[in-house]
Amino acid sequence: METHLCVDIYDEVGIGGGASGVAGGLLHPYSPKECWKESLNLLSIAERALVNEGKGETLENGESPVIRRRGILRPAVNLKNMNIMTEIAQNCLANCRIELIHEDAAQKLIPNLSVPLNLAFYLPQALNINAQSYLKGLYLACENLANEMSTLGHGHRELSFRQKSVQSLPEIAGDYDAVIICFGAWAAFLPELSGKLPLRTCRGVIAQLQLGDDMREEYPKHIPSVLSDAWLAVHGARNIDLGSTWDWKSKNYSRDVTTDEASKATEVLLPKASSVYPAIKNWMVTGAVAELRAMPPLTADGSLPLLGRVNECVDGDHTCKYWLFMGLGARGLLFHGWLGKLLALAVLSCDEDLIPCELTSWKHKMD
Known part of the structure; x- marks a missing residue:
């Protein structure tokens, strides 16, 4: 029996334009094996989609534009x-x-x-991911899959990206069977969820560094990135991202960084970086980007993402099922593949019990 599936993605800032696209991208495998396996699978899919589309040519040093495999x-x-x-x-x-x-x-x-x-x-085995390129490649892969399945006669598949803001959940319900809310820190702007989610906001600034033209001592191409009190995400012999600051309870949603904010961030980050990599003092700060993380609450089981059905938060007709997927914090790159797969199964089956109870326990505190 043929099935028809239509997926619309709403995002005002575009693919990879939000906090996820700013992430440092240091992906390490000391984690549940399911998370690591799903992350590698999706990275491979995104990388292949970009290459097949002619948008993923390898860089001069032979590296992928998505993954730097140097540990x-x-x-x-x-x-x-x-x-x-x-x-x-x-x-x-x-x-x-x-x-x-x-x-x-x-x-x-x-x-x-x-x-x-x-x-x-x-x-x-750890990887350094170009998060924005990865997200664009992943969307391209999804688009290609939808077209391929429709062509092969597996029922109509349609994927659409709608670059627009969403002011409230009912305005996009329409004829959808389900709506998955993954707005991150922006969820605070939704009247249906405002004040109801146990999220902690934290703004992080990442400094972009470049080695001056007069400096010959490049960061060797074959060596790993560094994870310490401040991390160094390498993007070539003469380009490094340095992060990140932690401004708790911030309400600054802008990705742009003022001169004053950038200066204060580098004053915090450079001493931490130079304590393990003194040569960073020879690098110039050329820019900065920022993100507002949606951090999950601290529990006895650790800081766990928030998943589950949230129909009770939305007034009116519930023929459309509302689901939540957020609070991945600074570990979104690690957890998104595995948890996204679990949530998709739960949504398609209309069965919240398919999600581990630790990830839905936050809902009981709303009662």
């Missing part, structure tokens, strides 16, 4: 950090390879690296 190095900067990472390394899953190395080995990976406690953690 991540995490120097231990304090005893608490060292103990946590050591425990993770000792109990890591088969899909998670973490190597404990000392200063001399770390400096072979990254010349002139400072290792305060003579111990660093090397994650060779």
